[in-house]
Amino acid sequence: MGAHEAGELHSPGYGHVATVPGWLRPPDDVNDLLPGLWAQTVHRAGDGVLQIGGVSVNDLAAEFGTPAFVLDEADFRSRATAFRDAFASAFAGVGGADVYYAGKAFLCTEVARWIAEDGLFLDTCSGGELAVALRAGVPPERIALHGNNKLESEIDRAVAAGIGRIVIDSMIEIERVAAAAERHGKVQPVFIRVTVGVEAHTHEYVSTAHEDQKFGLSLAGGDAAQAIAQVLAKPSLKLLGLHSHIGSQIFDTQGFEVSARRLLGLHASVKRDHGVELPEIDLGGGYGIAYTSQHDPLEAKLIADQLAEIVVRECRGLEIAVPRVSVEPGRAIAGPSTFTLYQIGTLKDVSMDGGGVRRYVSVDGGMSDNIRTALYDADYSCTLASRVSDAPAALSRVVGKHCESGDIVVRDEFLPGDLVPGDLLAVPGTGAYCRSMASQYNHVPRPPVVAVRDGKARVIVRRETEDDILALDVF
Numbered sequence: 411m412g413a414h415e416a417g418e419l420h421s422p423g424y425g426h427v428a429t430v431p432g433w434l435r436p437p438d439d440v441n442d443l444l445p446g447l448w449a450q451t452v453h454r455a456g457d458g459v460l461q462i463g464g465v466s467v468n469d470l471a472a473e474f475g476t477p478a479f480v481l482d483e484a485d486f487r488s489r490a491t492a493f494r495d496a497f498a499s500a501f502a503g504v505g506g507a508d509v510y511y512a513g514k515a516f517l518c519t520e521v522a523r524w525i526a527e528d529g530l531f532l533d534t535c536s537g538g539e540l541a542v543a544l545r546a547g548v549p550p551e552r553i554a555l556h557g558n559n560k561l562e563s564e565i566d567r568a569v570a571a572g573i574g575r576i577v578i579d580s581m582i583e584i585e586r587v588a589a590a591a592e593r594h595g596k597v598q599p600v601f602i603r604v605t606v607g608v609e610a611h612t613h614e615y616v617s618t619a620h621e622d623q624k625f626g627l628s629l630a631g632g633d634a635a636q637a638i639a640q641v642l643a644k645p646s647l648k649l650l651g652l653h654s655h656i657g658s659q660i661f662d663t664q665g666f667e668v669s670a671r672r673l674l675g676l677h678a679s680v681k682r683d684h685g686v687e688l689p690e691i692d693l694g695g696g697y698g699i700a701y702t703s704q705h706d707p708l709e710a711k712l713i714a715d716q717l718a719e720i721v722v723r724e725c726r727g728l729e730i731a732v733p734r735v736s737v738e739p740g741r742a743i744a745g746p747s748t749f750t751l752y753q754i755g756t757l758k759d760v761s762m763d764g765g766g767v768r769r770y771v772s773v774d775g776g777m778s779d780n781i782r783t784a785l786y787d788a789d790y791s792c793t794l795a796s797r798v799s800d801a802p803a804a805l806s807r808v809v810g811k812h813c814e815s816g817d818i819v820v821r822d823e824f825l826p827g828d829l830v831p832g833d834l835l836a837v838p839g840t841g842a843y844c845r846s847m848a849s850q851y852n853h854v855p856r857p858p859v860v861a862v863r864d865g866k867a868r869v870i871v872r873r874e875t876e877d878d879i880l881a882l883d884v885f
């Protein structure tokens with residue numbers, strides 16, 4: 411099957427004509443797994459059935475039901491340790507570096523344990539995430555707390571637990587954290603989140619360092635400098651460093667370079683203006699992953715080496731010592747580790763406005779387990795997982811079971827033309843910001859997370875039940 415003109419594609423054998431993105435091409439073999447999108451152990455076994463961690467998806471569906479998030483433990487942990495090692499080696503001999511896994515991407519007690527066992531740190535951004543981290547036994551000094559509106563109760567709990575850093579996000583919060591530290595008779599280590607004025611090349615909703623948004627204290631407007639002076643004047647706070655996170659799903663280091671340069675400039679001014687050499691700096695997370703063939707992510711080693719080069723060069727120019735650097739990758743560790751396993755319920759060929767027919771493949775989940783397509787126009791890909799097929803590919807749209815026409819999981823994909831109800835579909839790259847952003851919309855219970863390793867599967871987040879949902883109602 412050859413490539414067609416961008417924009418209009420014909421699905422041989424089915425007469426489907428559909429407008430699709432220019433980058434989408436019919437595959438040579440519809441059973442092929444696109445490289446770079448799947449967790450490391452995923453492949454088709456001899457019988458054609460998708461396997462992960464040595465377990466067949468048909469067995470997983472039979473034992474755990476669908477929809478389910480299926481997580482390759484070895485993949486998750488090897489990405490985490492790859493970041494740990496890449497940053498340790500890139501910053502060895504200069505200031506050193508720490509990797510904070512951003513738990514907002516996906517967090518549960520078991521994952522928090524892996525993070526601690528594997529020698530990473532953990533970035534939390536709510537009382538709930540902090541509770542998971544503490545229950546998992548993550549050493550408090552290895553935990554960070556973020557958030558633009560941390561509740562006083564969250565601040566209190568974090569200070570009481572002795573967490574390693576609270577990232578201050580507003581002037582008001584300086585007083586709140588200082589008061590909590592005084593109450594507990596402690597000196598709380600803090601960072602200040604700085605808005606460095608960078609327009610990250612990503613979706614507006616996940617871009618976080620331009621001026622007109624809710625996070626951080628402005629560098630250009632002088633709020634950051636004012637916050638630094640106020641924090642330094644508080645005996646119950648210890649300013650460890652400055653923080654910047656420019657956004658998420660970013661593929662080039664340009665934005666990080668501008669951000670690091672501005673942050674280090676401010677860092678140097680603290681020494682000049684206050685005579686204080688801050689020991690650390692935090693460059694945030696945001697490294698992109700591949701959801702489709704159009705994405706080309708950077709390897710952890712390349713990211714670490716490039717950031718080290720930028721930081722060392724800037725520090726040399728500013729004639730300051732290289733501070734200890736931390737980064738906060740979430741998506742790049744969790745995202746590729748997981749696919750969502752769905753069962754097909756209905757199939758429908760629908761006439762399109764401009765002529766032609768589009769095949770709608772409805773699955774047993776949808777926008778309640780993956781809101782990213784509706785929220786950010788995110789692109790995903792998918793494959794028939796429970797068998798192989800030699801039927802010609804049909805241009806298809808995978809949709810959920812919710813009460814909205816925007817309930818789309820995979821906007822455009824070539825799937826075998828002979829799909830039937832009961833077939834299983836797998837959508838890769840759903841380890842980050844899918845389970846963590848899941849809802850109970852339409853009272854659809856949230857799927858479990860099943861971790862697979864060395865031929866064994868176990869539930870690490872159980873499936874929600876209708877009883878869980880009913881139990882919330884007071885009547």
Ligand SMILES: Cc1ncc(COP(=O)(O)O)c(C=O)c1O
Pocket residue numbers: 512514515533556618655657658659694695696697738739740741742842
């Ligand atoms: C402060 C902070 N750190 C880290 C992250 C993790 O980002 P990502 O999952 O894109 O690496 C985020 C989310 O964008 C964030 O807001």
Ligand SMILES: N[C@@H](CCCC[NH3+])C(=O)O
Pocket residue numbers: 514616658659782786842843847
């Ligand atoms: N939830 C976003 C990322 C937000 C990152 C958190 N600051 C996404 O799915 O892309």
